[in-house]
Amino acid sequence: MRICFCIPHYFQEVLENKGNRYASQKIIKRKEKILSLTEVISNIHLLFGEIHIGANHRLRVFEPVHNECANDVDVFVITDKENHLLDDLKINNSLYKHIQYCGDPEELGFHAHNVFKSNSEQYDYFCYLEDDIIIKDSYFFKKLNYFNNQLNNNLNCLLQPNRYEQFYKNGNIHHQDIHKLYTELEYTEKVSDIKITMNYLGSEVEFEQSRAHHSGCFFVNRIQLQRLMQVSHFGDSSGIDNNMKLDAAATTAIAEAFQIYKTTRNNMNYFTVEHAVPNMYEQIEINQNGDVLWNHPWS
Numbered sequence: 001m002r003i004c005f006c007i008p009h010y011f012q013e014v015l016e017n018k019g020n021r022y023a024s025q026k027i028i029k030r031k032e033k034i035l036s037l038t039e040v041i042s043n044i045h046l047l048f049g050e051i052h053i054g055a056n057h058r059l060r061v062f063e064p065v066h067n068e069c070a071n072d073v074d075v076f077v078i079t080d081k082e083n084h085l086l087d088d089l090k091i092n093n094s095l096y097k098h099i100q101y102c103g104d105p106e107e108l109g110f111h112a113h114n115v116f117k118s119n120s121e122q123y124d125y126f127c128y129l130e131d132d133i134i135i136k137d138s139y140f141f142k143k144l145n146y147f148n149n150q151l152n153n154n155l156n157c158l159l160q161p162n163r164y165e166q167f168y169k170n171g172n173i174h175h176q177d178i179h180k181l182y183t184e185l186e187y188t189e190k191v192s193d194i195k196i197t198m199n200y201l202g203s204e205v206e207f208e209q210s211r212a213h214h215s216g217c218f219f220v221n222r223i224q225l226q227r228l229m230q231v232s233h234f235g236d237s238s239g240i241d242n243n244m245k246l247d248a249a250a251t252t253a254i255a256e257a258f259q260i261y262k263t264t265r266n267n268m269n270y271f272t273v274e275h276a277v278p279n280m281y282e283q284i285e286i287n288q289n290g291d292v293l294w295n296h297p298w299s
Contacts, residue, residue, distance in 0.1 A: 001124040001141070005044055005075045006115050007096075008108035008249065009037060009131040012083040029277055034088045036132040036276035041075055041089075041096050047138045048073050069138045074123075077131075078112050080105040106242050109249025113235035116225060126225050128250060130216040132277040133163070143200075143271055144219055147207070147261075150198050155227050158258035159207070161271045163215045165278040179292070182268055183280050184212035195264065205267045210260040214251045217273055224258075231256040 011033055047069060054065040075096040077086065083105060086098060101111045109128070116126045125141065137143070140161075147159045165181045191209035198205050220228055228234050234253040237245050254260065263270050283298035 002072045002122065003048065003074070003125045003127060003141070004116065004119055004123040005073065005127045005129060006078060006112035007037070007040060007075065007129045007131050008078045008112050008246075009084055009086070010079065010105050010108055011085045012105075030085070032277045033132065034085050036134070037077075037085060038089050038091055039276060040129060040131060040134050041077070042091055043134055043136065044073055044075055045095055047135060047140070069142065071141065076112075076115055078108050078115065080108065106245045107237060109246055110235055110237045112249065113253065117229055117235060120222070120225055120229070123222065125219060125221050127219045128217055129273075130246070130250060132275060133216045134274040134276050136274055137272065140271075141219075146200075147198070148221065151196070153223065155224060156259050157261055158218070158220065158224065158254055159261050159271065160210060160213065160215045160218065160254075161273045162262055162268050163217075163273055163275050165275050165280055179284070180269075181278075181280055181284070183275055184214050185265075186211040187214075188212075196261065200270070205270050206264040207261045207267075208264050210262040212262075213255050213260045214247060215273060216250050216275060218250060218254045220254075228253055228257045 011030070013030065048067075048071045050067060050070050052065040052067045052070075054063045056063050076099050077084075077096045078099045078101055079086065080101055080103075086093070099111075099115065101108055103111070109130075112128055116128075119126075125144075129135075144159060148154075148157075151157050163183050165183055188211050191211060194208070196207040198207070231253050232238075233240070233248070233256060237248065240248045240252065280298075285293040285296040287293065
């Protein structure tokens with residue numbers, strides 16, 4: 001498959017007392033943002049690239065190894081003219097293509113939509129990733145294709161991954177205890193009682209209509225993109241509050257175009273992406289004995 005990844009990326013240091021909401025404006029998050037974007041890009045090539053190497057100890061040589069998850073990938077990083085961290089990345093710039101957008105930086109995510117439109121016949125999958133959303137599952141697209149095939153490529157349905165944060169990242173301990181935190185568990189009540197059940201490696205995996213659509217990303221195939229291109233907020237931020245445009249670019253259009261599915265609480269770990277610059281861990285309340293204070297409201 002040919003896969004297009006678009007990553008809108010922005011960083012401008014703003015004084016902490018200015019009410020900045022996103023890590024892309026926080027001075028203390030600069031190092032994490034550099035490392036996370038590096039990993040976002042490098043992991044795409046690590047998981048889905050052609051070149052895998054095996055160390056043959058019998059012959060004491062390195063040999064090419066087949067990657068059963070290999071795809072032809074192109075990575076586009078979309079920035080404004082100067083507010084970005086690309087010059088600080090410790091990876092070869094041949095791993096991505098830099099697109100400079102001359103408009104309002106709040107529109108970077110919506111410009112990524114337009115990059116998809118311009119290349120709608122060139123790729124099999126179109127993947128929107130915020131600049132700190134990392135894929136860590138080699139079988140990510142195999143699982144996505146499996147879901148679509150099981151539903152006979154029903155254009156009404158779109159599978160979204162569960163976004164999580166982890167306690168350890170880039171040399172920083174975000175919490176003394178080891179927990180995996182799913183950051184978007186529920187925004188609304190149950191949408192439907194209907195569940196979709198599939199078999200995966202001998203186990204059943206359950207899916208339901210999502211109670212929290214946002215994952216900081218989305219993944220559509222060529223046919224799904226055609227449907228997405230018809231909705232009002234694909235490539236157009238009209239009517240969206242400026243403070244919400246980053247979130248909206250990842251979520252609003254797909255919510256207009258599809259019934260969004262995620263795994264149920266029984267299978268949260270099946271289909272995931274990592275949010276690499278955590279912002280929820282500080283909200284968890286832990287007793288001295290290490291027990292989580294469940295149902296404790298956060299600020």
